[in-house]
Amino acid sequence: MANIITRNIPNTITCCNLISGCIATLSAFMGEIHMALLWIIIGAIFDFFDGMSARLLHVSSPIGKELDSLADDITFGMAPAAMVFYEMGIMEYPAFLASVQPYMPFVAFLIAAFSALRLAKFNLDERQAMGFIGLPTPANALFWGALLVGAGDFIENTTWMVPVGIVMILLSCWLLVSEIPMFALKFKHWGWKGNEVKYLFLITCVPLLIVFGVTAFAIIIAWYVLLSALVNIRNRKQPC
Numbered sequence: 001m002a003n004i005i006t007r008n009i010p011n012t013i014t015c016c017n018l019i020s021g022c023i024a025t026l027s028a029f030m031g032e033i034h035m036a037l038l039w040i041i042i043g044a045i046f047d048f049f050d051g052m053s054a055r056l057l058h059v060s061s062p063i064g065k066e067l068d069s070l071a072d073d074i075t076f077g078m079a080p081a082a083m084v085f086y087e088m089g090i091m092e093y094p095a096f097l098a099s100v101q102p103y104m105p106f107v108a109f110l111i112a113a114f115s116a117l118r119l120a121k122f123n124l125d126e127r128q129a130m131g132f133i134g135l136p137t138p139a140n141a142l143f144w145g146a147l148l149v150g151a152g153d154f155i156e157n158t159t160w161m162v163p164v165g166i167v168m169i170l171l172s173c174w175l176l177v178s179e180i181p182m183f184a185l186k187f188k189h190w191g192w193k194g195n196e197v198k199y200l201f202l203i204t205c206v207p208l209l210i211v212f213g214v215t216a217f218a219i220i221i222a223w224y225v226l227l228s229a230l231v232n233i234r235n236r237k238q239p240c
Contacts, residue, residue, distance in 0.1 A: 007061075010054035014067050017046035021075030028082035031090075033152060036083050037145035037214075043075035044138050069119040076137035077115025080144040084108035084169065087148050087155060094159040104162065107169055114173035115140065121177060132182040135175040135225060143172070143221035150215025175225060182228035197231055 020043035028036040050068060054060045088105035097104065115137045127133055148155065155161050183197055192199065201224065208216040208223075 006057055007059045009057060010050045010059060011064055011067055013046050013050035013053055014064065014071050017043045017050060017068075018071035018074050020046060021071060021079050024075060024079035025082045028079060028086050031086055033083055033086070033145075033148050036079060037149050040075060040079050040141050040145050043071075043079075044142075047072060047075070047138065065123060069123060072119055072137055073112065073116045076141035077112040077119075080141040081108045081111040081115075083148050084111060084144055084165075087152065088162070088165065091156050091162055091165075092159045093162050097162055104166070107166060110169060110173050111140070111144070114176045118176040131184045131186075134178045134180060135172070135182065137176065139221050139224065140172055140176060143218050146214050146217035146221075150213065150218065180225075180229060181232050182225070183231065197227065201227055 020039045024036045024039035024043065027033075027039060047068070050064075054064060085105045085108040088108055093101045093104070118134055118137055121134070122132075125133060155165070183201075185198055185202075187195060187198070189195075204223065205216075205220050208219055212219060
């Protein structure tokens with residue numbers, strides 16, 4: 001009996017992540033953007049602990065891996081897509097887009113589709129043990145959630161934000177499945193050498209959080225992508 005309970009602890013935590021994503025999605029469709037972001041963060045916490053519990057209990061399984069991807073697509077794909085869908089439905093549209101205004105919000109669901117592609121790619125990619133190839137889905141979800149919560153009033157009342165928003169959606173979808181190497185905050189040791197980029201990133205996050213509050217998380221994700229790209233460019237220029 002104890003063995004059965006132990007084996008199902010990680011999957012139970014994963015299901016809590018999935019349920020959090022469902023609540024976040026429902027909150028987004030109801031226009032409760034702050035609550036949607038809160039449940040995405042709660043889902044991210046469950047997502048962290050399901051993998052940790054599986055490693056600690058030595059009960060990793062193929063079913064758990066598939067369930068984790070499904071839960072992640074709900075929490076980090078569908079939920080932010082629903083948030084963007086709602087916002088695009090209440091934004092001020094420029095005159096040249098007035099005829100397609102009823103259909104524009106549906107572009108947001110590309111986020112859910114490309115998040116699923118990203119997760120499927122991650123499951124098959126053996127190169128991502130100490131880093132990521134492409135933007136991780138939790139980072140993408142946090143970007144959209146923090147942006148809409150922190151700058152929602154500006155976004156809703158600025159007409160030129162509609163075409164900008166479409167470009168940002170397409171860009172984030174591309175980043176999810178791109179081949180750009182992105183660093184992970186995993187440390188083999190705590191020394192400065194070899195961890196310069198990670199420490200630089202963490203140090204610069206502090207003033208951003210102090211100055212910009214919730215919106216800082218969107219800025220931090222954008223900085224993370226830019227810093228990863230700069231590191232990748234530098235590594236390519238270095239002689240083998």
